[in-house]
Amino acid sequence: MPIYEYECEICRQRFERLQRLSDPWVTACPACGGSVHRVFSVPALQFKGTGFYVTDYARPQGGGASSEKAPAESKPKAAGGTHA
Numbered sequence: 001m002p003i004y005e006y007e008c009e010i011c012r013q014r015f016e017r018l019q020r021l022s023d024p025w026v027t028a029c030p031a032c033g034g035s036v037h038r039v040f041s042v043p044a045l046q047f048k049g050t051g052f053y054v055t056d057y058a059r060p061q062g063g064g065a066s067s068e069k070a071p072a073e074s075k076p077k078a079a080g081g082t083h084a
Contacts, residue, residue, distance in 0.1 A: 005041055010034030 002021070007014045008029035017026055029036050 005039040006036040007039045008032060008034045008036050014039065 001018050003016050003018050004025075005014060005016050006026050006029075008031065011029060011032045011034060013029060013031050015030060019025075025038065026036055028034070
């Protein structure tokens with residue numbers, strides 16, 4: 001069921017109602033009884049499933065070593081322990 005937002009034309013109070021598409025629109029403000037109109041706003045979106053997170057992209061194929069680990073392993077080792 002969608003959530004509709006209304007605004008009173010007298011007291012400018014905004015309120016929301018969870019209504020079915022077949023339900024009649026709210027016509028009176030619950031605070032002052034004035035007439036109301038629907039306010040159009042951006043709907044809330046929820047992305048579910050695979051492919052919506054950073055961890056879901058660019059997975060390594062074949063179960064091999066990750067390309068992110070390769071640069072860390074190829075760092076030159078510090079010289080030490082050899083004296084002339």
